[in-house]
Amino acid sequence: xxxxxxxxxxxxxxxxxxxxxxxxxxxxxxxxxxxxxxxxxxxxxxxxxxxxxxxxxxxxxxxxxxxxxxxxxxxxxxxxxxxxxxxxxxxxxxxxxxxxxxxxxxxxxxxxxxxxxxxxxxxxxxxxxxxxxxxxxxxxxxxxxxxxxxxxxxxxxxxxxxxxxxxxxxxxxxxxxxxxxxxxxxxxxxxxxxxxxxxxxxxxxxxxxxxxxxxxxxxxxxxxxxxxxxxxxxxxxxxxxxxxxxxxxxxxxxxxxxxxxxxxxxxxxxxxxxxxxxxxxxxxxxxxxxxxxxxxxxxxxxxxxxxxxxxxxxxxxxxxxxxxxxxxxxxxxxxxxxxxxxxxxxxxxxxxxxxxxxxxxxxxxxxxxxxxxxxxxxxxxxxxxxxxxxxxxxxxxxxxxxxxxxxxxxxxxxxxxxxxxxxxxxxxxxxxxxxxxxxxxxxxxxxxxxxxxxxxxxxxxxxxxxxxxxxxxxxxxxxxxxxxxxxxxxxxxxxxxxxxxxxxxxxxxxxxxxxxxxxxxxxxxxxxxxxxxxx
Amino acid sequence: xxxxxxxxxxxxxxxxxxxxxxxxxxxxxxxxxxxxxxxxxxxxxxxxxxxxxxxxxxxxxxxxxxxxxxxxxxxxxxxxxxxxxxxxxxxxxxxxxxxxxxxxxxxxxxxxxxxxxxxxxxxxxxxxxxxxxxxxxxxxxxxxxxxxxxxxxxxxxxxxxxxxxxxxxxxxxxxxxxxxxxxxxxxxxxxxxxxxxxxxxxxxxxx
Numbered sequence: 001x002x003x004x005x006x007x008x009x010x011x012x013x014x015x016x017x018x019x020x021x022x023x024x025x026x027x028x029x030x031x032x033x034x035x036x037x038x039x040x041x042x043x044x045x046x047x048x049x050x051x052x053x054x055x056x057x058x059x060x061x062x063x064x065x066x067x068x069x070x071x072x073x074x075x076x077x078x079x080x081x082x083x084x085x086x087x088x089x090x091x092x093x094x095x096x097x098x099x100x101x102x103x104x105x106x107x108x109x110x111x112x113x114x115x116x117x118x119x120x121x122x123x124x125x126x127x128x129x130x131x132x133x134x135x136x137x138x139x140x141x142x143x144x145x146x147x148x149x150x151x152x153x154x155x156x157x158x159x160x161x162x163x164x165x166x167x168x169x170x171x172x173x174x175x176x177x178x179x180x181x182x183x184x185x186x187x188x189x190x191x192x193x194x195x196x197x198x199x200x201x202x203x204x205x206x207x208x209x210x211x212x213x214x215x216x217x218x219x220x221x222x223x224x225x226x227x228x229x230x231x232x233x234x235x236x237x238x239x240x241x242x243x244x245x246x247x248x249x250x251x252x253x254x255x256x257x258x259x260x261x262x263x264x265x266x267x268x269x270x271x272x273x274x275x276x277x278x279x280x281x282x283x284x285x286x287x288x289x290x291x292x293x294x295x296x297x298x299x300x301x302x303x304x305x306x307x308x309x310x311x312x313x314x315x316x317x318x319x320x321x322x323x324x325x326x327x328x329x330x331x332x333x334x335x336x337x338x339x340x341x342x343x344x345x346x347x348x349x350x351x352x353x354x355x356x357x358x359x360x361x362x363x364x365x366x367x368x369x370x371x372x373x374x375x376x377x378x379x380x381x382x383x384x385x386x387x388x389x390x391x392x393x394x395x396x397x398x399x400x401x402x403x404x405x406x407x408x409x410x411x412x413x414x415x416x417x418x419x420x421x422x423x424x425x426x427x428x429x430x431x432x433x434x435x436x437x438x439x440x441x442x443x444x445x446x447x448x449x450x451x452x453x454x455x456x457x458x459x460x461x462x463x464x465x466x467x468x469x470x471x472x473x474x475x476x477x478x479x480x481x482x483x484x485x486x487x488x489x490x491x492x493x494x495x496x497x498x499x500x501x502x503x504x505x506x507x508x509x510x511x512x513x514x515x516x517x518x519x520x521x522x523x524x525x526x527x528x529x530x531x532x533x534x535x
Numbered sequence: 536x537x538x539x540x541x542x543x544x545x546x547x548x549x550x551x552x553x554x555x556x557x558x559x560x561x562x563x564x565x566x567x568x569x570x571x572x573x574x575x576x577x578x579x580x581x582x583x584x585x586x587x588x589x590x591x592x593x594x595x596x597x598x599x600x601x602x603x604x605x606x607x608x609x610x611x612x613x614x615x616x617x618x619x620x621x622x623x624x625x626x627x628x629x630x631x632x633x634x635x636x637x638x639x640x641x642x643x644x645x646x647x648x649x650x651x652x653x654x655x656x657x658x659x660x661x662x663x664x665x666x667x668x669x670x671x672x673x674x675x676x677x678x679x680x681x682x683x684x685x686x687x688x689x690x691x692x693x694x695x696x697x698x699x700x701x702x703x704x705x706x707x708x709x710x711x712x713x714x715x716x717x718x719x720x721x722x723x724x725x726x727x728x729x730x731x732x733x734x735x736x737x738x739x740x741x742x
Contacts, residue, residue: 113550113553113557114553114557117557176561176564180557180560180561180564181557183560184553184556184557184560185553187553187556188550188552188553188556189553214560214563214564215563215564215567217564218564218565218567218568218570218571219567219568219570219571221568221571222568222569222571222572223571225685226572226575226681229660229677229681233660233661234660234661234665234666235660235661235665235673235676235677235680235681236670236673236674236677237575237674237677237678237681242666242670242673242674243579243583243669243670243671243673243674244674245578245579245582248575248578252571252574252575255571
């Protein structure tokens with residue numbers, strides 16, 4: 001290092017020692033990169049726990065009759081699986097991990113606008129997780145309502161609903177604060193020269209997401225508070241026995257929970273939008289169209305909640321209006337798919353694991369999207385409502401969309417985050433197995449739903465047996481793929497490799513920083529004089 | 536290594552505009568939180584117009600009116616405290632913040648007597664009387680206790696914010712060159728006031 005003696009040594013975020021050292025240094029950090037990793041490790045833990053629950057449920061469904069658990073256990077398990085995956089993994093998901101780690105770097109800032117609030121959001125997330133999970137061990141048994149807590153059952157069941165709902169409320173608060181932080185950060189901390197239309201598209205997707213988090217989450221917050229009040233104080237809001245209206249609960253719940261789907265998927269789309277131009281080695285096609293479509297999804301997505309309630313009792317006018325709006329929201333999603341594929345056209349494609357993840361994402365996301373149209377049109381929805389078809393659809397969107405994007409983004413940004421190189425061959429094999437397992441697990445469920453297999457039962461009629469075997473075996477293949485992927489990354493995490501600042505030849509600002517980035521990201525705040533993807 | 540200062544040192548990253556923007560966004564979320572309740576209120580009032588109108592006679596318009604005036608005056612005093620800070624009048628700022636806190640306390644005392652009166656007549660969430668009410672009355676009083684209760688929680692949060700601000704003004708941590716905290720606490724207090732302005736007619740002045 002003799003030739004570097006005159007340059008000042010800047011510690012990277014992993015080795016930097018602030019006021020506190022070691023673990024305490026991590027737990028008191030306000031560095032957005034470290035907070036991103038705090039989210040990453042906690043979220044991966046919950047995700048893997050959720051996967052195990054899913055595998056257990058699929059094992060139960062391998063053949064008719066009781067295999068390893070009874071009805072009540074199964075009800076508790078699908079509730080916990082939903083709570084864990086939805087509230088602890090996919091809703092914070094891509095935004096909290098990669099948003100925290102990369103948003104300030106992508107816009108050329110040292111950190112988010114409110115670093116301490118950012119750390120507090122993580123603590124609220126952990127507190128919410130603990131309260132949600134405590135519902136399993138305290139009170140009168142695990143909640144069995146499904147993650148939607150539909151009234152009046154959530155008011156009547158003897159199980160420990162209050163803890164789960166309180167936890168979800170706290171998690172919502174954490175989500176609001178993260179969204180608020182990101183929106184303010186993008187308004188205030190863009191580097192000199194970075195106009196709104198020079199912002200990387202991942203940042204744009206976080207901007208849309210931030211607004212949904214701000215505008216939708218309070219509605220479910222107050223709804224959950226009303227459920228808590230109704231259970232604890234016996235004051236009437238939703239129980240029809242005391243004049244309440246359970247349909248009103250469904251409206252309030254979905255006013256948040258449908259936009260929440262876009263909280264999950266928008267940052268995922270944003271991450272894919274970063275990966276595609278880097279590996280096509282070509283400027284993104286239709287930058288402005290993608291920006292507008294992100295904001296359109298955020299906006300229109302606010303007005304489609306009624307499509308969860310086509311069979312619940314709504315006027316026929318509301319039904320067709322919600323159906324129409326649902327079809328409208330498909331348009332900006334399709335625009336994005338067209339933009340991604342158009343970017344690939346005549347690109348010099350560099351086939352690497354992140355690229356393959358992105359392509360797989362587009363494939364499964366399209367299956368999820370098209371099956372969504374089946375559910376969005378009134379007549380076919382009546383037939384498929386509350387069947388395995390719905391389960392297949394939202395797993396294609398939520399797991400196939402957000403999950404694939406999460407791992408794609410991990411493979412893309414891994415060298416930057418950890419300054420380690422993973423084995424690309426093993427990564428590809430892992431993805432291939434994961435992809436086969438994923439489709440084998442969920443595709444048969446479309447068929448099962450169409451022939452009438454209802455969701456949320458631990459048992460089924462013998463006529464559904466064959467496809468269920470296929471689906472269960474698929475879940476094992478998916479698990480094997482997942483293990484290969486994680487072990488491969490974990491080994492890379494430990495091994496030292498050749499550390500390159502820009503392994504994929506990316507053009508956005510994170511690739512101009514060192515690997516791993518220094519504490520405040522840049523030695524000097526960059527001045528931006530061109531768009532994000534100039535090849 | 537010595538050349539590196541601790542990141543995120545209080546003043547190094549100071550951005551008052553960001554702080555105010557953040558507060559405004561947070562206020563949006565608070566309005567939407569109560570917005571959910573206003574939707575619930577509208578639906579149930581639409582379904583039970585007669586019961587809601589009769590039930591509101593159980594509430595004292597005088598008490599509600601006094602509390603409305605108290606909150607409106609407190610909004611004025613908190614605004615004066617910000618103007619005083621801009622004019623570098625520390626004493627006036629502290630006086631006005633003190634009066635605001637006092638008014639907030641009087642509001643809560645009134646609320647205490649109002650709720651206490653109901654409780655004495657056996658009217659409280661979960662009571663036998665409440666369980667035997669007709670559906671419309673039940674919904675009216677459920678909403679009344681829940682919405683005014685949640686509002687009272689916001690009053691308490693606002694008081695904590697204002698008290699912290701008052702202490703910081705006293706120590707000089709909040710001063711004429713740096714008073715984003717004062718402005719944000721003031722904004723929050725106006726929000727608390729605004730919500731009450733809607734609650735008062737919805738519960739006390741139905742016709």
